Amino acid sequence: MADDSISAIDLFLKQISMGDNKRETELNHFSHHHPLILSNVQGDNNLCYENELLILNELNKDKICNACVRKISAPFYSFGLCDFFLHKWCAELPNELEHLCHPHQLILLKKPPEPRGLFLCSGCEYYCNGFAFRRIEEECMNYFNYYLDVKCAFLPKAIIHKVHEHPLFLKKDCVTGGCAACPRRVWMFAFGCDICNFNLHYTCALLPDTIKHRYDEHHPFTLIYAPIKDGPDEYICEFCEEEIDPNWWFYHCIDCDLSACAKCICTERNEVQNIK
Numbered sequence: 001m002a003d004d005s006i007s008a009i010d011l012f013l014k015q016i017s018m019g020d021n022k023r024e025t026e027l028n029h030f031s032h033h034h035p036l037i038l039s040n041v042q043g044d045n046n047l048c049y050e051n052e053l054l055i056l057n058e059l060n061k062d063k064i065c066n067a068c069v070r071k072i073s074a075p076f077y078s079f080g081l082c083d084f085f086l087h088k089w090c091a092e093l094p095n096e097l098e099h100l101c102h103p104h105q106l107i108l109l110k111k112p113p114e115p116r117g118l119f120l121c122s123g124c125e126y127y128c129n130g131f132a133f134r135r136i137e138e139e140c141m142n143y144f145n146y147y148l149d150v151k152c153a154f155l156p157k158a159i160i161h162k163v164h165e166h167p168l169f170l171k172k173d174c175v176t177g178g179c180a181a182c183p184r185r186v187w188m189f190a191f192g193c194d195i196c197n198f199n200l201h202y203t204c205a206l207l208p209d210t211i212k213h214r215y216d217e218h219h220p221f222t223l224i225y226a227p228i229k230d231g232p233d234e235y236i237c238e239f240c241e242e243e244i245d246p247n248w249w250f251y252h253c254i255d256c257d258l259s260a261c262a263k264c265i266c267t268e269r270n271e272v273q274n275i276k
Helices: 008-017 049-059 262-272
Strands: 036-039 076-079 084-087 106-109 132-135 147-149 168-171 190-193 198-201 210-213 216-224 250-253 258-261
Antiparallel strands (some): 036 076, 106 132, 132 147, 168 190, 190 198
């Protein structure tokens, strides 16, 4: 990538999808009543030319995948007339899943039986509206309304992070011991080292090193793990206008002296992202 501003989750999912070169040009998927056609922006001689043009026009409208609810990118399946899109990787999701953070098998649902299809993901603690993996009711009486969205269901089991010398392993939460990056006490997936009692919320662990934003068109915001040497006495978030505690990770541009707390800049990035 040209810079580090691309979401680590997006990059992780894209790398997985590139790992399999098998390409079925037409797919009957349980989530849609029409056959879905495979599209490849780089061109594919097996694809219908009219369908390719239709899909590429739709891409200009920033279409999203119906499964992971992230911006569509090639390769993907679609039926353009129905405005339905699936990343190739999402189209090949398993119907059942065993996850190390849940004791029982999870099943894939196109639309959870919740109001308007919204469900609270137990991995990230955000409301989601794409495909979901849900616990089997008769097996999980103690896990009421347990859901995982697509990205949380397929997080890596372990990562290497520059701030810690040991591998960090996926775990259910980091409430015990707290997150090393932020003061939030939330029950979300985390990556941790039991040897050192070091933990990071998974959203903190996957923060990009740099990110471009409309508040600073000329320089990227850089993720700061510790206070800046010889820097100002205080840092104010450009979004929430609250003082930033330099004991926690935050974003800063030294050239423009602009700062942002990680929570705010990532929320803004999801809404008005300027990622190339």
